[in-house]
Structures are given as structure tokens and as C-alpha cells.
Amino acid sequence: MSSQSKNAEQFDLWQIDSGYAYSISNDVELYLSTRLTSGNETQAASRGMLSGVKYNLTPKMSLRSAVTAEKRINQDATVGLEVSSQFSVTEQVNFHATVDYEDLEQIYQLGIGFRF
Structure with missing residues (x-):
């Protein structure tokens, strides 16, 4: 689960x-x-699917790539590509970076994640 801030x-x-x-x-x-x-x-709710590959470069670092398909309410479906990396600092805390390209917009995301 994640939260996003737009603009x-x-x-x-x-x-x-x-x-x-x-x-x-x-x-x-x-x-x-x-x-x-x-x-x-400003943005309609959406639902979608993604499928991809995750490769563990080291025990603490991984790289993921995915093809996404998303459908927003009252809009056509969009297809996108997503590439992300993750570095685990501890068992519960990690740094991650994501590049997400869709038909309508491009999203670049850097953040700190928490696993539970």
C-alpha cells in the first residue's frame, strides 16, 4: 500500500x-x-493488473520491471511500463526508486518504504 502526492x-x-x-x-x-x-x-479512481519480473541483484538490492494495464472510471484503458529498484536498509525499512510510463503521463518516484 502506498500514498502518492500529485503536484x-x-x-x-x-x-x-x-x-x-x-x-x-x-x-x-x-x-x-x-x-x-x-x-x-483531479484524478479518477482506477483498477488494473500488472505482470513482471523481479531480479535480486544482491540479498539487499532488487530490480523489478512490469507491464501494467489500468482502467480509470469513464476512460479507456491505458498500458504502461514500470521499472523500480529497492535497497533494503533493515528488515523493515527500504529505499526505492520507480520510473513509470503510461500513455497519458510519466511518473518518477523516489521514496522510503516500510514493510510489515
Whole structure:
């Protein structure tokens, strides 16, 4: 679950990803996930799916790539590409960076994550 801020507004968009990962080897996983994103006054809510590959470069660092398909309310579906990396500082805290390209917009995201 993550929160996003658009155009220096408050954190008012919530994204929930849930899915399944299948290990091919110790370092490579295939995954399939569903995604729900809340809406606000400037962006419609959406639902979608993503499928991709996760590669563990080291025990603390990983790289993920995915193809996404998202459908916003009263709009056509959009297809996108997403590439992200993650570095685990501790078991619960990690740094992550994401580049997400969709038909309608480009999103670059840097952040700190918390796992529970």
C-alpha cells in the first residue's frame, strides 16, 4: 500500500497492490498483481493488473520491471511500463526508486518504504 502526492498537493491518493510471485530461481521471480488506486477531485479512481519480473541483484538490492494495464472510471484503458529498484536498509525499512510510463503521463518516484 502506498500514498502518492500529485503536484505538491496533500497525500490523497492511495494505491494497493496485491498478487502472487513465483520463484524461477533464487534470484528471479515472476509475478502477477492487481492494483486499486483511489481517486480525488483531479484524478479518477482506477483498477488494473500488472505482470513482471523481479531480479535480486544482491540479498539487499532488487530490480523489478512490469507491464501494467489500468482502467480509470469513464476512460479507456491505458498500458504502461514500470521499472523500480529497492535497497533494503533493515528488515523493515527500504529505499526505492520507480520510473513509470503510461500513455497519458510519466511518473518518477523516489521514496522510503516500510514493510510489515
